[in-house]
Amino acid sequence: MLAQFGFGVFVLTFLLALFSVGAAVAGYFGNSDRWVEAARRAMLLTFPLITLGTLTLVYLLVTGHYELQYVYAVTSNDMPFYLKVTALWGGQAGSLVLWSWLMSAFASAITLRKWERDRELLPWVIVVTSVTLAFFLALSILYENPFARWWQTALGDFVPRMFAPAGALAVTPSDGQGLNPLLRHPGMILHPPMLYLGFVAFVIPFAFAIAALVTGRSDDRWIRLTRRWTLVAWLFLSLGLVLGMRWAYDVLGWGGYWAWDPVEIAALMPWLTGTAFLHSVMIQEKRGMFKQWNMLLIILTYSLVIFGTFLTRSGVLSSVHAFAESAIGPMFFAFIGITFVISVALLIYRWKDLRAEVEMTSFFSREALFLLNNLLFMGVLIVCFWGVIFPLISELVTGQKVTVGPPFYLRANAPLFGALMALMGIAPLSAWGKSTYKTLGRALWKPSIPAAIVPIVLVILGVRNWIALVGFTLVALVIFVTLFEFWRGARSRQKKQNENFLVAFWRLAGHNRRRYGGYLIHLSMVVMAIGILGMELYQTTTQKTLAVGEDIQISGYTLRFDSLAQFPYTDGRIVTRAVMSVFKDGKFLGELYPRYDYYPDGQPMTIAGVRSTLADDLYVVLVNWENVSSAEAPFKVYHNPLVNWLWIGSVMFIFGFLVAAWPDREEEKRAGTI
Amino acid sequence: MKTKNICLLILSLVLISAILIPTLAVSAQQPTPSDDEVNAIARQLYCPVCENTPLDVCPTTACHQWRELIRQMLAEGKSEAEIKQYFVDYYGARVLSEPPTSGINWLVYVVPPLAFLAGVYLLLRAFQTWKRAAKNTAPGTELSGLPVPGLVTGAPPSIEAARPALDDKYVERLEEELKKRK
Structure with missing residues (x-):
């Protein structure tokens, strides 16, 4: 009964979303405020309705209504309460519900603001958000219905349907399959909502961009209005990516955090265009340039957001045939195609109105360097996009699948990321409008000196890998340039305003948070780069089957296998846990407990024993896929130099973001920002 | 005379190696190849069954058997290239971490750099027109x-x-x- 209620609420919300699209279009063309207002209210009403539908589903999940296929697939009696709640996004159908809910929440938040100054944009913002919402709701209603229940047909087959097939009997299992153990990790509980928050929040700037295109407003109002949305979208997308990396590192047991898997790349691609967008909108705000380019970037970001969801949800990655068979795949494909074509057509229609107000005058100006930054991000995007879709093309054309794996991406992207780091070092020192190589050189030489010492020191220390030398030099350059910028700004202010250095520093950053927050984010990126360089260039691994008392060596560490025990845990899983002693230069450093858990449904989960320091991680896996006994067990050990800096950089990133995006009351009043 | 000496030297080297190499190969067969030796090759191969999982970390039984197959082939003295070729012959090019450079697969390597170069070209062109326009409008x-x-x-x-x-x-x-x- 509750399931039917939830389903009915979703159908009603879907119809309401469609109505708001129609009313908004009618209001715009009929010049009728009443219709636009009706559209706005319909949009607002979707939020409480969809919340009600989602809460119904959550209630069914936590109360164990296993007669519903979705509840059966992602929960079980032995799961704790919080996992039953988060199982909402543990599977395909629930994830789509979460998407719709977030879309409705953000669209409602947008429609609640005061619209006086931008009334003309409102109908089209409603159209874009409502169309997106209606699309995802349609997927939930027609193809991935979380409220479908189990039926047994006359032939004896079990089928999930919303309504009873002819002659079928209702079936109610007593327990569910339970959430995949790999998804029970805190990182995986937070990772999907973070990604989705980022994905959905990017729809808002896109909606304003389309509204600006339709209404013919060529100024940067849409960018200023949605600046904070863009930042928030970017934050959550970044956090989603980092959490996914951390989850992979903690749970997957292959010693790394990023495997250039298509699913990972699917989330990275909108981040790439989003990051390029974040930079290039600054040029439009400051100089009135690149209007067409910014439009194209946000259109691409929106399409990649939907494409990312499509890649991970349609089965297209496993094979083009799985895609053709799935109902949801072609729907996604059509939606991406139609929205992309319409958006680009609108952009072409307005192309002339979006000409730059000024022309570029110097190769060394900040806007020129920003453009170069955009080119590099697009380069990485092309590599990623091509790498992801090429196996599909190959399968379509030759019938043979190929793998495009890490070597491809690393070879192609490493120089692009290196160039991006070099730009991070140079661009902050260039000026808007006009900057010659002389002025740039004059600003650059001071921070370059300490940066140049870094490779010399590294060579003396015995580093001979040229990629490491270039990489760490660039890291140093960015760090010194950024610190130099802080110092230079504060020092100038100190002289000019007669302030104490610290006060000058504080006021400088406080008055231009966006700029200095941005620099902090640059710093965090290169701190992350330290970890990535350490892992990519210096990770080592070894594997050996050890008898109790035997040891294994790696990078100066000795690990002795002391004992192994197997015991049941309260939630029903069987834990197999080894104890290892770690020594370096004969000195005892501590114990590690690599283990693997077998869940009642037979699913294994490998938890590495990790000893983590700023210099390196020692990462030990009890290899559960080989023969394990209490006397003898196989271990795989990874030595991961500097990897901790990746996580430290992520935390710094959040701090930098808070500085950059913290609300500025005065500015908001002036701009009417949302 | 000198060339004769060199010829003799080469001939003797060839003879010595002809005697030594088989014995070396035999001695290579003796110890079972270690996990690290197996993984060094398995890492470069992708599980033919699971999506995007390198063979050295794939937990399935099938992959375990494939790793043992690599071990066995190493023990027989097969080279890394031969082992990889064996897997390609049996399971197709998808077991390699990158597509082989043949047929349509060339595109995977050619398209991104070409697209990037096209971007660079467009950017340079744009710069030139901007500079010209700026000079004309504001000398x-x-x-x-x-x-x-x-x-x-x-x-x-x-x-x-x-x-x-x-x-x-x-x-x-x-x-x-x-x-x-x-």
Whole structure:
């Protein structure tokens, strides 16, 4: 009964979303405020309705209504309460519900603001958000219905349907399959909502961009209005990516955090265009340039957001045939195609109105360097996009699948990321409008000196890998340039305003948070780069089957296998846990407990024993896929130099973001920002 | 005479190696190849069953058997290239971490650099037209440092013209930018 209620609420919300699209279009063309207002209210009403539908589903999940296929697939009696709640996004159908809910929440938040100054944009913002919402709701209603229940047909087959097939009997299992153990990790509980928050929040700037295109407003109002949305979208997308990396590192047991898997790349691609967008909108705000380019970037970001969801949800990655068979795949494909074509057509229609107000005058100006930054991000995007879709093309054309794996991406992207780091070092020192190589050189030489010492020191220390030398030099350059910028700004202010250095520093950053927050984010990126360089260039691994008392060596560490025990845990899983002693230069450093858990449904989960320091991680896996006994067990050990800096950089990133995006009351009043 | 000596030397080297190499190969067969030796090859191969999982970390039984197959082939003295080729012959090119450079697969390596170069070309072209346009519309802009028409913010003309110390110039620019934002 509750399931039917939830389903009915979703159908009603879907119809309401469609109505708001129609009313908004009618209001715009009929010049009728009443219709636009009706559209706005319909949009607002979707939020409480969809919340009600989602809460119904959550209630069914936590109360164990296993007669519903979705509840059966992602929960079980032995799961704790919080996992039953988060199982909402543990599977395909629930994830789509979460998407719709977030879309409705953000669209409602947008429609609640005061619209006086931008009334003309409102109908089209409603159209874009409502169309997106209606699309995802349609997927939930027609193809991935979380409220479908189990039926047994006359032939004896079990089928999930919303309504009873002819002659079928209702079936109610007593327990569910339970959430995949790999998804029970805190990182995986937070990772999907973070990604989705980022994905959905990017729809808002896109909606304003389309509204600006339709209404013919060529100024940067849409960018200023949605600046904070863009930042928030970017934050959550970044956090989603980092959490996914951390989850992979903690749970997957292959010693790394990023495997250039298509699913990972699917989330990275909108981040790439989003990051390029974040930079290039600054040029439009400051100089009135690149209007067409910014439009194209946000259109691409929106399409990649939907494409990312499509890649991970349609089965297209496993094979083009799985895609053709799935109902949801072609729907996604059509939606991406139609929205992309319409958006680009609108952009072409307005192309002339979006000409730059000024022309570029110097190769060394900040806007020129920003453009170069955009080119590099697009380069990485092309590599990623091509790498992801090429196996599909190959399968379509030759019938043979190929793998495009890490070597491809690393070879192609490493120089692009290196160039991006070099730009991070140079661009902050260039000026808007006009900057010659002389002025740039004059600003650059001071921070370059300490940066140049870094490779010399590294060579003396015995580093001979040229990629490491270039990489760490660039890291140093960015760090010194950024610190130099802080110092230079504060020092100038100190002289000019007669302030104490610290006060000058504080006021400088406080008055231009966006700029200095941005620099902090640059710093965090290169701190992350330290970890990535350490892992990519210096990770080592070894594997050996050890008898109790035997040891294994790696990078100066000795690990002795002391004992192994197997015991049941309260939630029903069987834990197999080894104890290892770690020594370096004969000195005892501590114990590690690599283990693997077998869940009642037979699913294994490998938890590495990790000893983590700023210099390196020692990462030990009890290899559960080989023969394990209490006397003898196989271990795989990874030595991961500097990897901790990746996580430290992520935390710094959040701090930098808070500085950059913290609300500025005065500015908001002036701009009417949302 | 000298060439004769060299010929003799080469001949003897060839003979010695012809005797030694089989014995070396036999001795290589003796110890079972270690996990590290197996993984060094398995790492470069992708599980034919599971999506995007390298063979060295794949937990399935099938992959375990494939790793043992690699071990066995190593023990038989097969080279890394031979083992990889064996897997390609049996399971197709998808077991390799990158597509082989043959047929349509060339595209995977050619398209991204070409697209990137096209981007560079477009950017350079755009720069040139911008520069030309800027020169035509505002002659002397670059030399005098006059503001470009329509400039929203940026370095005011006095900064460049007056040429004071770098620090002052910088702080003025900074203050200017801050002011404009208020």
